[in-house]
Amino acid sequence: MKNIDDIDAITRRLARVEPGRPGGRPSDAGARTLLASITAEEPGPSVARPRRHRPRRLVLGLAGAGLLAAGIVMVPSLLQNGVSPSYAVTKNSDGVVYVKVRDFRDAAGLSKQLKELDVPAIVDYAPPGMWCREPRGTYVQDIPAGLYSVPENIPGEESAGGWQMRIDTKLFEPGQTFVWTIGEEGTSTILMNDPVAPCVLVPDDSHQPKVYESDYQLATTKGRSLAGLRVDEKTVGEVLPELRQRGLKITYVILEIPPGNPGGYIELGTQTTPVGDDWIVWEAEESIRKPGEIRLLVTDKRYDKNPIYGGPRDNVIQE
């Protein structure tokens, strides 16, 4: 076996930027622009911002069964690099409305414009730490397919952080209202039956995002515990024997898939009780802290594409 000095010497040779040397210079143009752009923002109150998720891995901010059935969509607000105007609502002749939100504070402006386009909607802004007192009305349980889409990037503005939603106004039943509550950190959209009570702001932290430091990471990629093993799109029954043989502790994360499977999922819950052998595995994650612990991301049925990656895993992870 080679000695320690050898190993360190070999490792040093692998460094792209030679050890001891700086990478870039703070006087370079790009470095100065970056500094200016960072300090142009307010320094934060010493809390990490929530992580931003790509829509295809939109881990929505709420947990619990039936949220989608009740028409609740919680999206992380991604307010930064503001692009004007702060919101935009456009209506096609077929009654389809696109709502684009870029500034999450202009609730009144958005509300007014929705009204002009005959979208029955109430929009409220909730400052940090506050939320509208609930319940404000009963939830519509039977939501027609295609009434609205989950939020997605605004085409051409992917880096800006706003989102757009498609609403088909023809599909509203009389007596239904879209209730939007826009917070600094997330927006909820709930379809309610009239009448809907006005928003009374009360202290409420439950809609603040939890700083999401996952204890789990992808297990099937290079250098990880299941490197080389493919579990995506297989059944639980196909995957289990190999994992058991390796003596791994397995938990199941049950996913709920938004209508139309646009990419993204909600984690409904985690259990160690085995699920059916015919359930579908979409990916495996490993515990960062506890080696030998594997989480399988599963659904009770097969979907047309992998919701974790919004399509085949190979399109996203290339090794």
Added chain:
Amino acid sequence: MDNAQARFEVVYRETYGQITAYAARRCASPQDAADVVAETFAITWRRIGELPDGEEATLWLYGVARKVLANHHRGEFRRQARSVQLDAEMADLYGASPDSGVELKAIAQIFQTLSDDDRELLSLVAWEGLDRQEVATVLGLSRNAVRIRLHRARRRFARALAEADVRFTSESRLVPAERQL
């Protein structure tokens, strides 16, 4: 200019070279490295109240960069407009690879088969030149845990090299060590 900004600018100037090197050594592309650098400093600005003084600041930034990098590898990252501005400068670091023989490529491949934790331990020592206590601070571990894990990581790397029967000439083009542990 207020205190927070003055302080951040000093730290930025002092650590920019180290953080860009850290990112470039670990990211496959200049774009990824630019993302990691921009996000690391943006987080530092947002958490300026937590930033320790003096030498500790660099270690704290390495810790942030490490987490940013982990998130980046998980694909949970949106490209920010501001990191694009760094692409060209980062690309300069990728251009001249001084030592890219077949032998070194084989070693690099074996290095990639090690776990993330092993690689990071070996890299912090060999690339950033940190001592055990500094590695412990960056990783949030005890000094003793670092000692044990580093020993195991080196052993695993040595074993993997031996198994692959990579012949290497350790005297050739070696970069002098900053510090010996």
